[in-house]
Amino acid sequence: MPIITSITAQKNQKRVNINLDGSFGFGLDLENFMKLQLKVNQELKQEEINEIIKKAELSKSFDKTLRFAMTRPRSTKEVKDYFRRKEIDASLHETILVKLIKLELLDDTKFAKWWVDQRLAFKSKSKKDITFELRQKGIDTNIIKNILDDSEIDEVKIAKELITKKLYKWQKYEDKIKKQKISQYLAGKGFNWDIINSAIDLIQE
Numbered sequence: 001m002p003i004i005t006s007i008t009a010q011k012n013q014k015r016v017n018i019n020l021d022g023s024f025g026f027g028l029d030l031e032n033f034m035k036l037q038l039k040v041n042q043e044l045k046q047e048e049i050n051e052i053i054k055k056a057e058l059s060k061s062f063d064k065t066l067r068f069a070m071t072r073p074r075s076t077k078e079v080k081d082y083f084r085r086k087e088i089d090a091s092l093h094e095t096i097l098v099k100l101i102k103l104e105l106l107d108d109t110k111f112a113k114w115w116v117d118q119r120l121a122f123k124s125k126s127k128k129d130i131t132f133e134l135r136q137k138g139i140d141t142n143i144i145k146n147i148l149d150d151s152e153i154d155e156v157k158i159a160k161e162l163i164t165k166k167l168y169k170w171q172k173y174e175d176k177i178k179k180q181k182i183s184q185y186l187a188g189k190g191f192n193w194d195i196i197n198s199a200i201d202l203i204q205e
Contacts, residue, residue: 077138128190
């Protein structure tokens with residue numbers, strides 16, 4: 001059976017290298033190292049080594065995903081996309097997701113509410129645009145509908161604010177052309193014609 005011949009600290013001081021029979025065997029985080037109480041001259045069965053490596057990989061992958069999840073709220077799809085980008089082993093995905101849920105760092109409903117609040121505060125987005133963005137983030141249609149219904153979004157007010165910011169661009173045109181250009185602009189932002197006409201009427205008052 002392989003024997004632990006030396007244990008050395010890695011540069012970041014949070015992990016150690018376990019050398020087996022004089023050669024590098026595997027890296028291990030300090031938490032698992034302390035739990036397993038590994039020692040120099042200790043013999044390990046191959047099954048034990050495989051299990052330790054699996055635990056080490058889970059710990060390393062979870063720590064990386066945790067940092068990603070804590071930079072801002074994340075949707076489940078964003079985390080799964082992160083797994084793929086970082087080539088995290090598929091056998092670890094479910095365990096990591098469950099850990100994040102238990103830590104209240106993964107909740108698609110809370111994420112959707114946060115996303116809507118951010119968009120309304122800083123981006124002046126229409127319901128259609130916000131819905132598209134949330135679908136891109138993998139949020140369920142029912143969650144999107146419930147969040148948007150509860151948000152009491154005043155699309156006419158948002159459309160009016162957007163027009164006001166760009167109005168100088170259309171002032172040189174006659175009224176008919178100006179209205180067409182404003183309508184095209186707002187339609188491109190995802191507003192329906194009722195909202196567009198109401199916003200234009202407010203600008204003309």
